[in-house]
Amino acid sequence: MSKEMMTNRIKKIGNKRNFMLESQAKEMNENNKIVILVSKTDKGIENIDLILEPNKFEELSSKVRLSYEEYIDVINDLVEAEEAEWDELRMKDQVNITRDAIIQATILKYAQNEYGIDKNKYSGISINYDKRFDEEGRFLGEATTVTLTAIALMEVKIK
Template sequence: MEATKQIQKRMNRIGSKKNYVVESHLNDKKKNQDLVQVKKSSEGGTEVINLILEPDKYEELSMKTRLTFDEFCDCINTFIGSEEDDWDSLRMKDQINLSRDEIIAETMIKYAKEELKIDTDKATGREISYAKSYDEQGVYAGEIITVSLTNMNQFGVY
């Protein structure tokens, strides 16, 4: 019984354990209330523009910016063309998720172009990445989608 009291006393002195990853993410979230966050970096003549969409901003983005029918078809056709070799080996769930993410990415790029006045036409490369998002209690809130646009103007490529 004495050991239990000592452990309890020591735990009260230490306090609750903090999750610094969650706290850092929440601080960034409070600072950046933009619909699509933009982070630019440049290194060695290569410019990278990261467009970041938090999971709680999906609805707001869909109300603000929508792809036209032609833009939607172009997006899907371009995506399917790039995935054609692997398409049959993908599970249906993966096909749906990849298609959804491409549509979201294309919508984010359209928003950045129209609303934020970012020249996305110069991008020579594009990559979609994901990160987990948590709420104030540390509960999983969804995935953050980041679209990275690369511009290699050093080589005269636009």
């Protein structure tokens, strides 16, 4: 096949579409909740994802804030959990761990107020970040996902 025929064929087909990016961007724009709740249950394990999109971060911070006492509790819990390894952590790791704990606590406070979710009913809590892009593939920021896990058979509770 000649180069000219190949070029003409590509023009007919058009640019390759990235449906994942398009769907992700559309979902972000249509969402009117500050934190999206996605619940899944599989084989007795319940997972609740609380997703904060990058374009909703400011809205969350103006709607929900930790009180001084809540903030101190988050820092104290963090210090207790990380005490053994704290001196080995790089400053960057210390900053990231502290940031994650504050963001997680704020999202959980919002979820309690908005959805009535009690974090103490869940045996596991984790935080993750996922990159978000617009339809053209430009980086928009990171979505923050706090995942709560409950195993129905165990009835495990955190403090």
